[in-house]
Amino acid sequence: MKNFSFHNPTRIVFGKDCVAKLNKFIPEKERVLVCFGGGSVRFNGVYNQVKATLSGYTVHEFWGIEPNPSVETVRAAVAEGKSFNATCVLAVGGGSVLDACKLIAAALTTDVDPWEITRAGVCKTYLPLYTVLTVPATGSEMNSGAVISNKATGEKFPVTCGFPVVSFMDPSFCLTLGQRQRACGIADAYVHVLEQYLTFPQSGIMDRMAEGVLKQLIDIAPKCVKEELDYDTASEYMLTATIALNGFLGMGVVPDWATHFIGHEITALTSITHAETLTMILPHLWYVLLDHKQEKLAQYARRVWHITDIKDERKLALRAIERTVKFFRDLGLATSMLEKNVDPEVGNEIIERFYKRNTSLGEGQICTPELIEAVIRRSQQVKF
């Protein structure tokens, strides 16, 4: 286990009707910039609940944060927040709204352009951020990360901001989500765990916890993507997606994240949903890096998929990949760029970008531009 530091100061207020407690946590003198997505919260009751609990506050509403939030939208929100003299930000929505609001909360404290902050990779000052989560998937409600797109350049990068002060999570809000949205949420959370776990043996305690969270996602996936979602399954889904990326599974271990970096490029160029870019890259990355990842893939096969009839490590590793592909396909998601008919030029552009940047990805930077090319070529050529 490596030396590490862990700190996650976000308070979670979880459960039915928890939004009514917003005014117990946001000081009444605050000038609250409330940011929303496209408007679905107007129809599922969330907007009315937020409005009711903030009735005594000075509030300015900003609408229209899009999926894969753009720095262009962040700039517009920051301009409105500055003329309103916002003293805190409340994000109401899914991971995209929350991510955008992290950067908005930071940009409201400085004159530096939000894209410059994003490219610097880290924000040093920020207004207090509160969140009301409506779509479980990204874990943004309990971490300090955000991913921001630039429409002008077709780029998408992660940036480290502040942790939310309090995040309000009412599983009832999941009940109106579509089946595909829930499937994407499960896949996203599953890959978040794998990006931290599926490297090489590093920590017994992190492995055991990550394996538990993976098994939980496998347990709940079938119920979670049914037409009718029940409250109890929604609670499990919501809390599990948070734990998949709030740092609990990442103490003292070197993570991978190569699939995410490649996936972000696909989304930036095609607008394919984040989760599906992950499911169309991850299995191919595992094939290309099979020698590096074999030991951990075999452990994952034994402990998570309970495969007991194969002793050969290589075969176990391959079986682990097959089972993971089946898991993604059962969720209705594509597992190759070929299957999704991604324009071959997109792959070429991404490959070129990684060569140009000359960055290697993954644990110990094992995934060089050459290997990134091999991963993308495989996803372009091989269906599962």
Place this chain on the structure above:
Amino acid sequence: MKNFSFHNPTRIVFGKDCVAKLNKFIPEKERVLVCFGGGSVRFNGVYNQVKATLSGYTVHEFWGIEPNPSVETVRAAVAEGKSFNATCVLAVGGGSVLDACKLIAAALTTDVDPWEITRAGVCKTYLPLYTVLTVPATGSEMNSGAVISNKATGEKFPVTCGFPVVSFMDPSFCLTLGQRQRACGIADAYVHVLEQYLTFPQSGIMDRMAEGVLKQLIDIAPKCVKEELDYDTASEYMLTATIALNGFLGMGVVPDWATHFIGHEITALTSITHAETLTMILPHLWYVLLDHKQEKLAQYARRVWHITDIKDERKLALRAIERTVKFFRDLGLATSMLEKNVDPEVGNEIIERFYKRNTSLGEGQICTPELIEAVIRRSQQVKF
């Protein structure tokens, strides 16, 4: 899953030589009351490391916090801290030193007697508390709980205080611990997980994580109690004991804690080590509450002990108890009061106390004074 709130603001700084970073986190203007146990830190290098990193600070040392720390000692430390005008507290030691320092940090902000604070059950104000952990077991380094004894009355009660601001955890410090101390640490952490997990089915995600942590403790126990402990096993042991009781496993679930409440009484009257009071009560409590706990015991048998050849739920539950008893016995710990020759009068006194207080324990207060009596009688009469 129940509605819940979660907040754990403690920062963990973990790994070899982390104590050298103390002065990066404690502001230099602070007047630091540094509290120690009996003096073992003078011989294992910990004291010198702490002294070196605090060389620029105004410091007052308080020595002599005993195992199962007493309110009498807390009062003495508070008196010294008040005349020193302490502005923060640094605890250097195991769970007992840390627990005492939580109450000291609180009592330094008020004129209320520390025992009065303990009996009120919660502290509202406290000085910033920093900790250097030397003995993994209680999880006190990353939670807000403390357990305080009263020598005069022979009582022992838990109290909720503040979370440490930063806890420094260097696994090297575990290398000088005795085998029995490590065995007790493993048992204590194991029971901490069970007190949160072994109730009735409540939350899929909490179950999966708790099962992972239990398996991890089973994995590392044999290496952890060997004569020679290696650094890597020490890291696993140290971090796992923290996670066993830092709230990660308790979100949205009703815990048990009956074994702890009974165990605290045994320690208060006999000075038997905390962990061993747990191992001599828990199996008997499970027998007495078998009907209530059967479903979860059977799940624990299947998922943690991988018992696949028994289908009958009752038999599975009984097998789970047997395996747990064997786990404790392999650690060298007693699993009944009879075996440890506890004076029968001690049992009688404890039973009388619970009748007098008329308190029921456990999830949903299922463990009435009558059932507490049955648990203690069984532990007094039945060896495993």
